Amino acid sequence: MIQSKPVIGVTGGVGAGKSTVLQYLKEKFGVTVIMADEVGRELMTPGGRVYRALVENYGSVILKPDDAIDTLVLASIAFKDAESQKRINAIEHPIIKEEIITRIAEAVKDEKCCAVVVEAALLKEGGLTELCDEVWYVYTKPEIRIERLKASRGYSEEKCRSILKRQLSDRAFREIADRVIDNSKEAEKTQARLDREMKRILKGQGNL
Secondary structure, three states: OOOOOOEEEEEOOOOOOHHHHHHHHHHHHOOEEEEHHHHHHHHOOOOOHHHHHHHHHHHHHHEOOOOOEOHHHHHHHHOOOHHHHHHHHHHHHHHHHHHHHHHHHHHOOOOOOOOEEEEOOOOOOOOOHHHOOEEEEEEOOHHHHHHHHHHHHOOOHHHHHHHHHHOOOHHHHHHHOOEEEEOOOOHHHHHHHHHHHHHHHHHHHOOO
16 A cells, blocks of 8 residues: 555546546545646646746747636647657656645545545556556446537537547556446446445455
């Protein structure tokens, strides 16, 4: 056990239903959820550590008139080529990881916290797998993910497929996962699987 309480990494592609899984774990078991994207957004606000690092590297060209980071400009730089993406990741990821380490340490001190869940689509790429006792991959069939994206975000079929194509492959996710949570079927089946996994983990901690 890396911490005094279990730390579970949750990953998966867009439309897989990670948010639903996290909400269930939070409501049913009282886990503390740390979302890497949210941490990144907080640190990217003016004065934040990621904000300062990006401005130091790219200058005012990435800023809006109100001094907030222009995410569209930053994205255009990131997606210019693979090296550009790597450079931005090399700036952001270590800072975000350090902040997540701090938040995990704070969470495990809370008596009400039975476990910590760290969610990230790029769990391994962000160096976060080493912080976790085990990794869960939330899997959903591609056609279901597409239907969910169309319904929740109003995307076209073409846009959905384009997004999925840019994401990590099913194989890449499975390579880092200790458990695969199939979220393709009824919610009750996913919840039953989550119940089994959490009870296994908490039993090992002596909490059941």
